[in-house]
Amino acid sequence: MPGVNAIKLLTGNSHPELAQMVADRLGIAVTPCVCKKFADQSIDVRIGASVRDEDVFVLQTGNSPYVDPNDSLMELLIILSACKTASARRITAVIPSFPYSRHDKKDKSRAPITAKLVANMITVAGADHVITMDLHASQIQGFFDIPVDNLTSEPSVARWIRTRVHNYSDAIIVSPDAGGAKRATSLADLLGIDFALINRNRKRxxxxxxxxxxxxxxxxxxxxxxxxxxxxxxxxxxxxxxxxxxxxxxxxxxxxxxxxxxxxxxxxxxxxxxxxxxxxxxxxxxxxxxxxxxxxxxxxxxxxxxxxxxxxxxxxxxxxxxxxxxxxxxxxxxxxxxxxxxxxxxxxxxxxxxxxxxxxxxxxxxxxxxxxxxxxxxxxxxxxxxxxxxxxxxxxxGSVNMGEGAADDGEETKMEILVGDVRGKTAILIDDMVDTGRTLALAAKTLKDAGAKEVYAHISHGLLSGKATDLLAMLDLERLVVTNTIPSLEKARASKGKLEIMDVSAVIAESIRRTHNGESISLLFQEDAALLF
Incomplete structure (x- = not known):
């Protein structure tokens, strides 16, 4: 691979395993970079090799069980700033799981658009280019004034379904909410199968x-x-x-x-x-x-x-x-x-x-x-x-029309299938993120009650906060598949075989190689992209 030796790959403490896997696929070594805290909890960064006039890629995920998400963000910003002041030729922030991606709009009075703030911070810190994967909302790309490549795990998910789901042609892709309808229909079209849409209705x-x-x-x-x-x-x-x-x-x-x-x-x-x-x-x-x-x-x-x-x-x-x-x-x-x-x-x-x-x-x-x-x-x-x-x-x-927010307690959450028929089929839930797992649990129960034969779930970013892993072990779910954009090895061991990790390091490594060599990365979004890895 021409020019690969000029790549400098740095990482913080959020996901060193993924950085090493990417470096192995590129045939390079991870540049030594030490991130530690002083006694007052301030973060100190030391880069152990010269980055002058080099093409620097800083791989740091936004969520990790190893460090606090705010510390992870600060490590990324400080590394970017250190590379900029060290005269790096080009600095690319590789963020598999974008931090604060759910704060992408002002949905109520005085609500912050934190994703826009994070975008400004990354740009000011010195990034010239951003590579991320499966953004919660695609409009976050417009928050940046620099190029953003939003990679997708869709080809890899399609390959997993073809090889691991028996008789997948009789399966059905399901979105657990209206916001993921576009994601579900895209994957269903790629596989040539039907899709279903579930509506989540919160009532008090x-x-x-x-x-x-x-x-x-x-x-x-x-x-x-x-x-x-x-x-x-x-x-x-x-x-x-x-x-x-x-x-x-x-x-x-x-x-x-x-x-x-x-x-x-x-x-x-x-x-x-x-x-x-x-x-x-x-x-x-x-x-x-x-x-x-x-x-x-x-x-x-x-x-x-x-x-x-x-x-x-x-x-x-x-x-x-x-x-x-x-x-x-x-x-x-x-x-x-x-x-x-x-x-x-x-x-x-x-x-x-x-x-x-x-x-x-x-x-x-x-x-x-x-x-x-x-x-x-x-x-x-x-x-x-x-x-x-x-x-x-x-x-x-029922004749009294109540306003929103009239009562904030006694929540009753119900789900109903609005589009599609899952009876006797293998249902595959598709979403970009799972945090507490409650939506996933409700969706799986709704599908089973509707007559689904089996239920699988594919999630891009497995946050699995709190006791979500314990909840997963009790669900009537064949398998929950998450990517390794967030470290989940320990949670997979505690899930009693229900949590599977899908490696996307090949996609990230290929995007880094193509970016460094000035090649198009649009091939990574096509139907046969999984054949490259």
Missing amino acids: EQNKRIRAAQREQAGLSTQSSFSDLQSGLTTPNPSNLLVEKAALQKSRSASGGSSSGSSGDSGIGGGGGNGNGGGDQRRIASQDQLRSVNDQLDDLSLHQQKTSADETPKLGHAHAHGLANGRLEPAFSSRDSSPSAVKQTLANGVLVDERGHWMTIDENGHRVVSGGLKQPESSHPQISLQSQDLSMSTSSL
């Missing part, structure tokens, strides 16, 4: 229903659009209570389609007739929804506790009157809407008075929607539901 049904009933009974909104509101107020929705369409239609038909708000009705939008058609429609819709929820509560026979005399003034006249009669009433009546009662503007036109009640007012000064203060359960025992009142059916409370 019981606690959502309990809290929904509490909020309904207190006359509060069932959703809040301000996640960081610390004052305890619930923010308004287009209507105070969200009910299903069928219930709304039922209440309208029961009321005879009447569109006039009588004086006996404490309508949410009740502000007197002003000729405003839009205001009337909103007022009628709010009243209809309120009647619908009252009908549902009557049908459920929820036993309301009597309002004590000393607590009634704290809830407001109209609100307390509604609770005392076992029905939901608006937190305000129309006579409470004087501007003098409003003390401050909360946000988006939401006005809050001195008692903590909120409201929104239209352009004519009439209230559109309003609500009350969200009180702790211990503050008002008369509006808290007792345990015997919560024995209502699932279908009865």
Whole structure:
């Protein structure tokens, strides 16, 4: 191989075995490099050979049982920086398992995009090129301003399936979630077999229903659009209570389609007739929804506790009157809407008075929607539901549309097969990463319940954190195959033969050789790439 002697391969403490295997395939020696810690836990790096004007490849995986992942990242950055200051001609970071790859997007407020931060750090440290394998999200390649080669283990996995799975042509490739659908379909097309897709549905049904009933009974909104509101107020929705369409239609038909708000009705939008058609429609819709929820509560026979005399003034006249009669009433009546009662503007036109009640007012000064203060359960025992009142059916409370995050406990996770038929077939689960193993366990159980004959799993990066190895030993799984991008030898010994390690050092070595010689590496992504190794 021309020019191979000019390659300098360095590695830290994260995966020395893989580095040695790659060096053996290239026919070179690993350049001595010592990474150690001082007493204050700071990292010191010493490179034991000259790298001046050399083509340097630094192999360091992002996850390892040998070192902390943050220490592994710091070792990589320090080695890159040391090679840069030592006048290396070109520096390539070879990262089989990219660190923080799951933090690739801002999926909620104030969430960091840590993968982008890591990309910036690697570039600033001195890397001219990055080689990695099976990124969790392919868009991470766009986080870099330098060339990135995202290798794939797909040809090697296809070869394993052809040689190790009996009658593989009757097998089916399965993705355990929607995010891996593209990976599963690609491998299925390569093998010429079918694929299936599993949907993972996290539900916290019981606690959502309990809290929904509490909020309904207190006359509060069932959703809040301000996640960081610390004052305890619930923010308004287009209507105070969200009910299903069928219930709304039922209440309208029961009321005879009447569109006039009588004086006996404490309508949410009740502000007197002003000729405003839009205001009337909103007022009628709010009243209809309120009647619908009252009908549902009557049908459920929820036993309301009597309002004590000393607590009634704290809830407001109209609100307390509604609770005392076992029905939901608006937190305000129309006579409470004087501007003098409003003390401050909360946000988006939401006005809050001195008692903590909120409201929104239209352009004519009439209230559109309003609500009350969200009180702790211990503050008002008369509006808290007792345990015997919560024995209502699932279908009865199914009409309330709960928002995300309404309850964070009591998690019920279910999986169902959305696409494909696995009955009587050998199912092969494909994913890029397994951490705790819980998703894998649920997917394997779902496939077995659906009639799969055997279940295999192919995972690119086997993190197997915590007691995942113990869980693997108990699974109804024929074999879990992981690559050696992460050291897993000890876990394979403890898995009772269910964990198999697939070597990808040949793929990494070939990519290093082709990069050094200026050859194309696109051949490594083709169908017959496994024949090269």
